[in-house]
Amino acid sequence: MFKSGILIMIITLASRVLGLVRTALIAYYFGATKYTDAYFSAFKISNFFRQLLGEGALGTVFIPVYNDKEKKYGAERSKSLIYSVLNLLFIFTTLITILMVIFSDNIINFIVTGFPEETKIIASRLLKIMAVYFVFIGLAGMISAILNNFKKFLIPASTSLFFNFAIIISIMVYGKKYGVTAMAAGVVAGGVLQFLVVLPAFIKIVKHYEFKIDFKDKDLKKIFLLMIPMLLGIFARQINSVVDQFFASHLASGGVSALENATRIYNLPLGVFGISIATVIYPTLSRAVSNNDTETVRKSLQSGLNFLQFLIIPSMGVLIFYAQDIIKLVLGHGQFTQNSITVTSESLIYYSVGLFFYTSVHLMSRAFYGMKDTKRPVIFSVISITINIILNAVLIGQFQHKGLALATAIASMVNFMLLYITFNKKYIKLDLAYIVKFKLKVIISTALALGGSFYLDNIFIKLIVFSGIYLALWAWPLKRKKLEVF
8 A cells, every 4th residue: 555655656746846846937937926926816716616526525525435336236337426426527617617717807806805906907817717727627636536446546646747747838938928828828738638647547447438417326416415514624625725815915915926835845745745645545444444444444544644754744844944945946046036035935934834734634534534424524624724714814914924824734733633533532543652652753863864964055965964864764664664664
């Protein structure tokens, strides 16, 4: 299981590195200005519904329901559920896309009230273009969830490579001529590529495709009943993202871009480690639950949490203590000024405080979904979102962009704690002492690696020395126990 996770992490790492290249190119060509503020806001809105579908609620609920149906009726008969879900998804995404195009002005005026009128006009124009992205990413995300359930992890993991390539090429070839409009077109092209990449592997599994919806299928109804609480939770998270945009739009020009750029940086370990591990573990958890194999569930979760600690805690150390150097290295070129570097690095530090909690929430939520409990993660998510919004309002006055980042970190910590404590009480008790003992070892190793690299001047040398010390400290345990060390 973890070998598949490592392969996915390698592919995801390559994708996230390309994402950093993309972010660096945006900073180089456009800086942190009203144009990038408009682009990031329009993209976030066009991406608003994506997590409701695909690898979000629909994909997550689909896997355990499909596994139960396949176990009961066989693979061939169960394929009708796949057809019904994808066909409904296509109809829904198309309708939402049309509405986004028609009402783009109203959407922008409602969400980013703090933007100057010129920035709103730019954002509305970009949203009309990027709305089409939703159809393709919705279908690609759902197909990716299906492929993951069939243990086809690598192709879905590689889709974001093509997305980043599309935007990078659009910036480099058309950026100077068409400005941020070129990026918007690149987003749409990236969505199309993501869909086309997963399509051949999907067709190979289902053999043929039927454009029909079986409304009498009880499992189809079951999926949507299970989705209702998840939809509410994910919708609340998306609303939270929009509320963050509302608060950020009242910062000085470039504030939205600074927060977005910081998010891109800390999303590197989040995507590479957190989402990869959760993606690989989830089908195993789902099948273990179906077979009443609680020991496999316990071991998978404990190992997953420890694996995340091993990877995320040193990442937190680097992003917190070397934030300014990293932002300067990745983004500090062209139109990206020293002030932009300072604001972005400050945002990164405060976001990174909650990095372990962001990543672990993905894993713990899937543990509940494997138990077919979609209500509690939603309740906890809504609680943490409410805390985030309140903290946004309280902290933005004194701490500005730093306050918004810190609010996100604190809310994520609350979410994780509620998930962990409730899962232990309601379902399976994890070995907390074992997890904490492992955490202490990782913290000590990270502190030693920081101590050995902190006073070096060059960021490249810092990172190399840090990595060398950290891995050297774990070399013997990993050689002796291999993945059992987790």
